[in-house]
Amino acid sequence: MLEIQNLEVSYGAIKAIQGISLKVHEKKIVTLIGANGAGKTTILKTISGIVKSKSGKISFCNEEITKTPPHQIVKKGIAQSPEGRLIFANLTVLENLKMGAYLVSNKKIIKETEDYIFAIFPRLKERISQQAGTLSGGEQQMLAIGRALMSQPKLLLLDEPSLGIAPILVKTIFEKIVEVNKELGVTVLLVEQNARLALKISDYGYVLETGKIILENESKALLEDKEVQKAYLGI
């Protein structure tokens, strides 16, 4: 569904991504793990079209999107829930969700998606008219994921959904990601510092180190890999 070939991205003199190739197959959950500054967010932003690549090719559903502008990428079916959540603090929960659907014209579909989001995140339903900036961190994370889902994505890009969230809620959020994948059939590319949980819910994983992929395998195999255990799982 998504294929990246020899991607290079630079910020001025900083070579953030140095020739990366990866694939995300339809209906799978694929995870990208790596330390701070490895380039995880940069990869997601490049897929979304927010950051421009220096070279390489990105294809989505067999169509090249390397130079496609961000709003058209959303239209093609890719939505990103950004790191640090970035919800609209002065808008209500419902208004934030509606913003996610700005490219969807079918009102019935918008309503159905809203209902689905409120069913998986009942906390959001209870806070439907609350200003998003006053939600707790975990609730803002749910809202960011919900807002991304409002655009009817085929591929959901999640940047550190567990960031700053209490362990008990982290588990819930990961369960919801699996639910969205299994029930809605949304393909997921997940970036996480919480490598253990991410590998547990995903099918395949890539390990990123200073802008390069150093390892890739079935998530199950990565969980049992001695190097991965030492560097990322604290075993």
Ligand SMILES: Nc1ncnc2c1ncn2[C@@H]1O[C@H](COP(=O)(O)OP(=O)(O)OP(=O)(O)O)[C@@H](O)[C@H]1O
């Ligand atoms: N706008 C920017 N301008 C200059 N350098 C940047 C910019 N954005 C990112 N970088 C640099 O690119 C590298 C990769 O950053 P990126 O945010 O992709 O890492 P990350 O893997 O998401 O890290 P983290 O786990 O801390 O979120 C870092 O060295 C970072 O300092």
Ligand SMILES: [Mg+2]
């Ligand atoms: Mg990041």
